[in-house]
Amino acid sequence: MPDLRQTAPASGATEGDHGAPPPPQRQRVWPLLLLAALSVALVALCVRLLWLRAGPAPRRIGVIAGHWQSDPGATCPDGLREIDITLPIARAVVERLKASGYEAEVLPEYSSRLRGYRGLVLLSLHADSCVALTGFKVAGRGFGPSSAASAHLAECLIRRYGAATGLPFHVSTITPAMTSYHAFHEAAPGTPVAIVELGFLGADRRLLTAGQERVVQGIVEGLLEFLASAGRPARTP
Ligand SMILES: [Zn+2]
Structure with a gap:
């Protein structure tokens, strides 16, 4: 059985008081940028498909x-x-x-x-x-x-x-x-x-x-x- 005393923070403790420091902001932004890039690519593909469908006979x-x-x-x-x-x-x-x-x-x-x-x-x-x-x-x-x-x-x-x-x-x-x-x-x-x-x-x-x-x-x-x-x-x- 794990020792709960090792994982539960002490009353009144704040982040940064102990343990690993929070990840830098930059590391959290990259997934968002990737998601945005994928969304733009998907929209471009849809526009292209629509153009082909309605293009010249x-x-x-x-x-x-x-x-x-x-x-x-x-x-x-x-x-x-x-x-x-x-x-x-x-x-x-x-x-x-x-x-x-x-x-x-x-x-x-x-x-x-x-x-x-x-x-x-x-x-x-x-x-x-x-x-x-x-x-x-x-x-x-x-x-x-x-x-x-x-x-x-x-x-x-x-x-x-x-x-x-x-x-x-x-x-x-x-x-x-x-x-x-x-x-x-x-x-x-x-x-x-x-x-x-x-x-x-x-x-x-x-x-x-x-x-x-x-x-x-x-x-x-x-x-x-x-x-x-x-x-x-x-x-x-
Ligand atoms: Zn006929």
């Missing part, structure tokens, strides 16, 4: 192949499916964009990567129902900070796609499914987004199946025109 273009990895989309009585049109066209568009020096990728309809997608453009390709109508449709994201850029993107696509394919712009059948397209609500607010209905599986079947080169050309030329002029104010279509 990557030179990436996402092309959604309508209905890919989800469902077949519109289907004709003879079995022609929308997905049979959108997937090869999306792949060909991406290859052409890569050949033009862009980082491009094909994305499934409901890719988890759409949430917060950041890039130069996010474009979705679809084809319309198997009815006796002809024409194409384009809708850009009409809300948020990229709405003007999305309208400009739509304008470029309408002009170039119409010229390459000869199809009329079928504005009267633009539906809420287009103007409220799910990717409009998922992509990062600054990314220009648009959806294209390439034509009707009914009356435009020949173009969509046997004339895909013109379809791809129209989409790529519209995208390249937009990318070349991005940053200019949108004009009224």
Whole structure:
């Protein structure tokens, strides 16, 4: 059992009366300085991470192949499916964009990567129902900070796609499914987004199946025109 008399200070004793002297003030300051330096480094790291997150958009273009990895989309009585049109066209568009020096990728309809997608453009390709109508449709994201850029993107696509394919712009059948397209609500607010209905599986079947080169050309030329002029104010279509 320890001898308490050796550890208990005598009544009335003060510090410095006996035992080791208190540590110099300098030794107690160093841990505080180290802590402060670590805090500053941590704040700097957080600022850097935030800057990277909100920094310039990557030179990436996402092309959604309508209905890919989800469902077949519109289907004709003879079995022609929308997905049979959108997937090869999306792949060909991406290859052409890569050949033009862009980082491009094909994305499934409901890719988890759409949430917060950041890039130069996010474009979705679809084809319309198997009815006796002809024409194409384009809708850009009409809300948020990229709405003007999305309208400009739509304008470029309408002009170039119409010229390459000869199809009329079928504005009267633009539906809420287009103007409220799910990717409009998922992509990062600054990314220009648009959806294209390439034509009707009914009356435009020949173009969509046997004339895909013109379809791809129209989409790529519209995208390249937009990318070349991005940053200019949108004009009224
Ligand atoms: Zn579709």
